[in-house]
Amino acid sequence: MFPIVEKKVLSPTVFQLKVVAPTIARKRKPGQFIILRIHEEGERIPLTIVDSDPEKGTITLIVQEVGKTTALLGTMKEGDAILDVVGPLGKPTHIKNFGTAVVVGGGIGIAPVYPISKGLKEAGNRVVAILGARNKDLLILEREMRAVSDEVYITTDDGSYGRKGFVTEMLLELIKKRVRMDMVLGIGPLPMMKALCEVTRPYGIYTVVSLNPIMVDGTGMCGACRITYDGKVRFVCVDGPEFDGHKVDFDELIKRNRTYLKEEKIAMEEFTYHEGPKCYETTGE
């Protein structure tokens, strides 16, 4: 069992957990993830390790409620325990001093961008961050990102904070202003990552994305997470999750992630029926 020792609500649908998992806390590197299963009947779902505290033996997860499992996780409190947590999975980010690294996080994607940005900063890069959210309330980790970035740009879809618009527009503007970029790392919803790659492609800027296919085991055993990369099959859980975005077949992945739409709806309906309508309580802050 993996006890939850801290829970924070970051936005109406996003929360942060600290979970006791000492070995993972000690071993994990930026870019890696875990797979958890809440209880015996639960599904295995992957989540990025946002941060860890090797001394206290905890890992930090940031979760957006999108379906049954994440919603159920959202109902768990400090003192509750998760049945299974396995990791660290995936290859760590290839971190080195590139020069200037532009990191782009969209929505919940800022969660996985954060540990990588921290790593890039520690490796001596100049870190330029572009953070985007639908609106001000949904923007997460701003303070943390500011701490590891040299420059931060913020966009919101509705203009309630920072610039109105998408992260991709901001990125294009920086490119046009000839801001130096030796690499771009972008994580967010698949359509965002796809658009981002289209922005950088004509300029030949090396662009890394972190992919989020549906997974089961996370150890290369099932092939659920396969994508087409440079015309070949790759398993995201062992070959990734990060890839050169210009070689990823996004359209295929976007379709594959819709495999279980029908079932996900059934699961969610069952869940809300049993749990009652959800009310968001804010702990602390």
Add this chain to the structure above:
Amino acid sequence: MDPKEVKERLKIPRQPMPEQDPKERVRNFNEVPFGYPPELAMKEAMRCIQCKKPLCVEGCPVEIDIPAFLDLIVQGKFVEAARKIKEKNALPAVCGRVCPQEDQCEKVCVVGKKGEPVAIGNLERFAADYERETGAVEIPEIPPPTGKSVAVVGSGPAGLTVAGDLVKLGHKVTIFEALHAPGGVLMYGIPEFRLPKSIVEAEVDYLKRMGVEIICNAPIGKIETVDELLQNGYDAVFLGTGAGLPYFMGIPGENLIGVYSANEYLTRVNLMKAYRFPEYDTPVIRGKKVAVIGGGNTAMDAARTALRLGPEKVYIIYRRSREEMPARLGEIHHGEEEGIVFKFLTNPVRFIGDEEGRLEAIECVRMELGEPDESGRRRPVPIPGSEFKIPVDTAIIAIGNGPNPLIPQTTEGLKVNKWGNIIVDPETGKTSKRGVFSGGDIVRGGSTVILAMGDGRKAARAIHEYLQTGNW
């Protein structure tokens, strides 16, 4: 045995095991055969003529004293029979069910020369079930600790066997398993209706009661490397990580929604219990028309699993003919009874999807058998212009597995062959790396439960010797 008795015994026909009616069983995941009641078991065991030089024993990879345990069954000493088997085979309830007996012990049984061989597998299963169900399983006495500890990586039949053998010798044993449940393919691959998971759980529980520590959610290579295990106090390491890397066909449309590897499909249904969705959260597509590609046990398991999820049709598409199918005869027979439609001499050339990327059909080509290839089987060759489509919404690819590269990639000095299988000395399971042993599917490629267990047994012997002498 006097000749008259032999003659009498030879008159007894082989006793079929009572089993669920096909029409009934395709609607549930309960085990297909019910097992022998004691009278039938005794009658079947009577068919053994107690050969002086029992060929059956040579046919069994772990050399169970078959006539001895059969004789104990005849005498009604069922628990003793189980213990006799366990001298050689730690997982008799499993092997009695899944061993390819018709190619091993039963293939060479002399009674089978003229008629049908003694149902050794069924009887092995009977004895083991009897012992377990009557609560007669006893924990052997464990000798005082030797002070040595061994890490076993992977909890399939190979790893479980190593662990059981070494703990009985007084060594401390820890099993590391990447998944959340121990058992390997027995747990995630072979379906409930062929091997109830409660049996695997009982076997694992037995090991725990003997003192084996099992740590799940522990992918070695990620959470700790083999070198770290050796540095952190383990005197030896056994790698039993299996062949868990699914092969795909490399044809167009393979990533369409609805195309699964057998590993994924079976893991969703068996390990994650998707057949009980939404009570269990993991979904699986309940296809109306399902095609399974391949001809082995895995293909049969996938097809029979798909059948139980309520489709209109389940096909098996196999590029050779029935004679070449590697699946067990009994399984093919069960599959036929349950209504699987076999498409022999047929090979997929591409998967066709709709605009949402969901599978709609498979385009296949007809094959004919040409000259024999290296394996001695006649090579299937496509007949030009014979392409045709089969409408399906689910396809399951069961054309084999390769070795999972996680360990070789993260272990310096571990030699593998060109397919990625770990190279070992077949007598001892010693790898190229001091203190590291291996066996089972990671060494052999896809093979069988009993051969994986046999490897485990040999490796355990060699590990014990290494721990005592320190000689490599």
